[in-house]
Structure formats: C-alpha cells, structure tokens
Amino acid sequence: MGKKFIAVLMCMSILVCSALTGCSTKTTADGQEVKIIRVAFNQNEDHPQYKAMKELGDRFEKATNGRYKMVIYPNGVLGEQGSMAEFIRTGALDMAIVPCSVPEGYDADFAIVGAPYLYQDMDHLRRSVQAGIFDELFKSTRKFNFEVLTVYTAGERNIYADKPINTPDDLKGMIVRVNDSPTYLSMVKYMGGVGTAMSQSEVYTALQQGVIDAGENSERVYTDFKHYEVAKYYSYTKHIVHPDVVIASTNFLDGLSDADKAIFDQLVDDSTDYEFTAFKKSVQEAKAEAEEHGAIFIYPDISLFREKCQPLLDSISSQSEVTKNIYDKVESLREEN
Secondary structure: OHHHHHHHHHHHHHHHHHHOOOOOEEEOOOOOEEEEEEEEOOOOOOOHHHHHHHHHHHHHHHHOOOOEEEEEEOOOOOOOHHHHHHHHHHOOOOEEEEEOHHHHOOOHHHHHHHOOOOOOOHHHHHHHHHOOOOHHHHHHHHHHOEEEEEEEEEEEEEEEEOOOOOOHHHHOOOEEEEOOOHHHHHHHHHHOOEEEEOOHHHHHHHHHHOOOOEEEEOHHHHHHOOHHHOOOEEEEEEEEEEEEEEEEEHHHHHOOOHHHHHHHHHHHHHHHHHHHHHHHHHHHHHHHHHHHOOOEEEOOOHHHHHHHHHHHHHHHHOOOHHHHHHHHHHHHOOOOO
16 A cells, blocks of 8 residues: 555656746746745635635735745646645645645544534634634644644535435435545434445436435535535535635745744735635525525524534544643634524
8 A cells, every 4th residue: 555655646746746847936037036835726716715815825925025926726736635735745835725634644633623513604613713723733733844824614514415304313314425534424324324425526416316315515516516406405404614724834934034924824814714704605606596496495403413413523522632622612612592
C-alpha cells in the first residue's frame, strides 16, 4: 500500500508541477517583485467558497500594493482534495480549501469539527468559528508544516427521498447514500437507516433505479444535481452542518512580514463572514429553484434524530481533552429553541 501511495503521489506531483509552471515570484515591467499565492479548490467559480477566496485575494493584493497576487485553481484541476495537504506541506501549493477529513488524517481530534449534530445550523457553526473555539486546534497542525486558517461552510446536510422523513422510524430499512466515511455510515445507522458510500455523480441514477432510497446533502447540491426529479421530499434532519477548512503552508505564512500577516489574518476573518453569508444566500436561491420544480420541504423535530445520534457525538467528543473542551464550548453557544 505504501508503494502505491508513493506512486500516486509522484504522479500527482508531476501534474501539479506542470500546472504550477514557473517561479512562485514574478517581476513586473516596472521591476516590482510579486509573490504568487497558489490556491487549490475542487468546485467551480460560482461556488460561494471560490467567491470568498477570490475576495480575500483581491483585497490582499490591493492592501499590499500588488506585492501579492492570488491565483486560484478551481474544478479540482490539481487533483483530489486528500493530496492537497501534502503539496502544501512541501511548498508546491500555498493554500487550499479542503474537507475537515484532510487535517483529520494528521490529527484525529479534527473529527469533532464536523461531528454529527454538533451544531444547530450554519449560524451556530459561524458563532463557534468567530468565537475562536477551534484556534488552538487549528494552529497545532504547524508541526505538519501547514496551518488551518478558518472554516468555510458547505451548508447543512439533510435527507431527501421519495417520501417525507419526520422521525427516525421513517428511515427504518432505508438505504441512504453518504460520503465514504465511517462516521457518516455510523451516523445513518444511529438515525435508523442503512448507510452506503457512493460517488455523488452516481446518486441521481441510484435514486431513479431504486438502488438507494435516499440521498443527503445541502439544498445547493440537491438542486444543482436535479435530485428533486427523483427525490421529491427534502427533510431538514440537519444531521451535519458541513465545515470545510482553509489550510495554508507554514512556508507561505512565515514568509509574510508582521504587517502583511496582520492584514492577511484580518482579511481571512472577513472572508469567513463573507462566505457564510454568501452560502446562506445560495441556499435560499437553490431552495426556491427546487420548489419551482415541485420539491417539497419537510421540517421534522430535529431533537428526535439528535437524541439517536448522541452516543456517536459523545464518542467523538470524548476522544481527548481537546475534543471535550471544544464540544463544551460549542454547546455553550447553542441557542435555546
């Protein structure tokens, strides 16, 4: 397995080096040296995360009088997300937007950041990020030559099927597609269903042919992939409030002057707020579009599902003192219904 991983990494390194031709520093016609900040992203240019990162790059370029320029490589052109941290660690890339599972591969404590039913909604996640609850954990990855800068949301994941899901009993015997994650598979089992891992591109056909009974994702994905055509009912189980993370090379961060680092850190915070706001707007647009095509949105009692998943959440939160501390702090920001 080690040899296979090394071979894949070498192939990916060749592809990355081909894409990132030339030096990371360029000189303008008037002799100014410009540092290129290279960012990997697996979604398209219309995604709120791309827009937030572009806003960050444009503002940093302006604030530094053009001494820094960000170049974003969207649509996964540099390869799958799991390998991005390795390219950042070696300096082949400066930044990337990746799932929490990527830093979790280096530190198991990151499982708590995306744990099922940890958050009420996107606003709860936003409050947790802005309160600095994850800061210590995020900086701890510097020993791996990268740092987690912030969280961008990918929305709330809910279940959709050809029938409403109002209680865990409604999921009994239903096969629900999830990401290839042991946590997600366990989560569906606790919720009352049967989880199965499957590529997102296969979900539409699988729902249409009855290979699976339900999917689970954000309103944005539900609409973009036209899943409303084969799963009319979208039920707000809110089992995951999805956090992606922005990671950066310590080589890049440590190369910033104190003044530039202060500017950059503030712009990262601003971009976090920008992305959450943009994603919430995107969700409303997606929901309206789905409703125009006959989708029906269902609002079950979420506490019924959270109660079922509490043992899983307890298991994740009790992994270490770090995860327990994060759990307690996130809980303290939970709003009473």
